[in-house]
Amino acid sequence: DAKTTQPNSMESNEEEPVHLPCNHSTISGTDYIHWYRQLPSQGPEYVIHGLTSNVNNRMASLAIAEDRKSSTLILHRATLRDAAVYYCILRANYNTNAGKSTFGDGTTLTVKP
Amino acid sequence: GEEVAQTPKHLVRGEGQKAKLYCAPIKGHSYVFWYQQVLKNEFKFLISFQNENVFDETGMPKERFSAKCLPNSPCSLEIQATKLEDSAVYFCASSGTGGQQYFGPGTRLTVT
Numbered sequence: 001d002a003k004t005t006q007p008n009s010m011e012s013n014e015e016e017p018v019h020l021p022c023n024h025s026t027i028s029g030t031d032y033i034h035w036y037r038q039l040p041s042q043g044p045e046y047v048i049h050g051l052t053s054n055v056n057n058r059m060a061s062l063a064i065a066e067d068r069k070s071s072t073l074i075l076h077r078a079t080l081r082d083a084a085v086y087y088c089i090l091r092a093n094y095n096t097n098a099g100k101s102t103f104g105d106g107t108t109l110t111v112k113p
Numbered sequence: 114g115e116e117v118a119q120t121p122k123h124l125v126r127g128e129g130q131k132a133k134l135y136c137a138p139i140k141g142h143s144y145v146f147w148y149q150q151v152l153k154n155e156f157k158f159l160i161s162f163q164n165e166n167v168f169d170e171t172g173m174p175k176e177r178f179s180a181k182c183l184p185n186s187p188c189s190l191e192i193q194a195t196k197l198e199d200s201a202v203y204f205c206a207s208s209g210t211g212g213q214q215y216f217g218p219g220t221r222l223t224v225t
Contacts, residue, residue: 032212034212034213036214036216042218042219043117043204043206043216043217043218043219044204044206044214044216045216046213046214046215049212049213085153085154087156091212098144098161098163098168098169098208100146100158100161100169100172101146101148101156101158101206101214102158103148103154103155103156105154105155106154108154
């Protein structure tokens with residue numbers, strides 16, 4: 001399974017943008033890049049996913065490098081509720097609905113008021 | 114329903130006892146996944162189902178772990194003869210056609 005590498009922890013100030021990086025140098029051509037986050041004592045929550053092009057949704061933006069070996073999750077204005085562990089995950093595209101998620105170690109985001 | 118439901122929330126078993134965990138996926142979702150989170154950030158994939166059929170069981174410790182998804186019943190994950198190292202939070206997730214996995218709140222299993 002392709003692996004992802006993320007910084008262990010990051011800090012942000014409230015109301016400021018946050019850029020969470022992820023390296024996935026062994027990504028295969030058909031792997032989708034997914035981001036999930038896990039708030040304390042909860043199950044992981046879907047944030048965003050993409051294949052090649054940058055993606056935006058109401059929660060975040062996903063910027064994917066041209067060679068797809070890295071990506072960045074962008075939270076445009078961090079709030080205290082965004083404090084969580086953020087996981088960058090690769091999912092095989094043979095059937096993206098069926099593919100298992102291989103979690104890395106995640107980045108613990110702390111948001112300071 | 115629109116949420117994945119997992120029961121029980123907490124389960125305590127003595128070493129060697131059986132543990133059974135349940136998961137009700139979101140209605141209409143064809144895929145169900147089980148994951149084990151042992152340490153704070155460490156997830157391990159166990160097994161997935163497409164409807165009632167096993168899709169991928171590459172993560173299952175086959176000696177003591179088994180799982181089922183039968184029609185019109187919650188899915189289940191059973192651990193025979195639990196060991197201390199089985200203590201973990203077990204998450205169930207389901208997936209429809211949008212590419213997202215929806216995770217349940219988890220069952221915390223403590224083996225004493």
